[in-house]
Amino acid sequence: MERKNKNSFTVSAFQFEEEFLATSKDLEKLRNDGSLMFQQVPMVEIDGMKLVQCRAILNYIAAKYNLYGKDLEKLRNDGSLMFQQVPMVEIDGMKLVQCRAILNYIAAKYNLYGKDIKERALIDMYVEGVADLNEMYLFWSISPPNEQAAKMTQMKDKIANRYLPAFEKVLKSHGQDYLVGNRLSRADIHLVELLYLVEELDPNLLANFPLLKALKARISNLPTVKKFLQPGSPRKPPMDEKCLAKVKEIFQLK
Incomplete structure (x- = not known):
């Protein structure tokens, strides 16, 4: 199914509008007007800001809509985030950060990490x-x-x-x-x-x-x-030639 350039969607009770780059000129326009701090997407316009960098965007949205369960700044200030970044998982009285550590612990907890x-x-x-x-x-x-x-x-x-x-x-x-x-x-x-x-x-x-x-x-x-594994699950298919060609066109990759 071909994507439209714009798409409105709702996450929980919050409405967003997603806009896709159609040509390399769209990307160049964003770069030239100063919208992209590091000359790259994604970029999210929110609360009068133009945020770039995926982690910064996700951190801000999670904090804004209380998706952490606590204010992000509070988490940083109270020592919840060892390296000042998410993801962080609260489990069994611990506040675990770093993906590999989190996965190792969950695997061990649910007997997916061997007996010795x-x-x-x-x-x-x-x-x-x-x-x-x-x-x-x-x-x-x-x-x-x-x-x-x-x-x-x-x-x-x-x-x-x-x-x-x-x-x-x-x-x-x-x-x-x-x-x-x-x-x-x-x-x-x-x-x-x-x-x-x-x-x-x-x-x-x-x-x-x-x-x-x-x-x-x-x-x-x-x-x-x-x-x-059923259709519509979170599993993502591999990048196909059409999708890859579009990405390369937009970012002018050779």
Whole structure:
């Protein structure tokens, strides 16, 4: 479905109007009239200000509409935010910041982080491997057109000959349903998300990895995961060629 240049929407009781850049001239106009402090979008006009930088925008809106539950300045002043920034999660009497620390704690709390330090080390290792491949995909998606074919070939080669064989070997080595300790862990969840991305890049990449395909099916059929994967869920599809071309046109990326 093609997007319109303007879109009105409501979040909770608050009405917003979203305007999309249609051409590189729209971006240049914003840059020339001083609307963009660092010459980049997004920019939000609110309360007489033109705010840029995603974190600054989100912090201000969250504070304005009391989405923190407390005033942001109060959180900063009372020591709630260790590094003066969100996200912050209040859980079990703690005020946790830093995404990785938050995810590690939640995984441990809900038994998704292994039963001992050895299992946790394995989970960390697998999660970091997934993160490496995700970064590779990100760099490919924003690389110049004349470099993309070579980078895609390199990425597919690493997927097929380095990363997927490594994870397939783990499952084969112990013959169990999950990567670590024969029970669901955050490593399985991260890996299955990656497998969806791989399948969207090229379905043939998974053809020679039956254990990974079985893991993907197993995790995908868990009730909560199955619900998350339904159409209209928060899961975002990968950037397609049309969307990427539009981004490059607007930002004049070569």
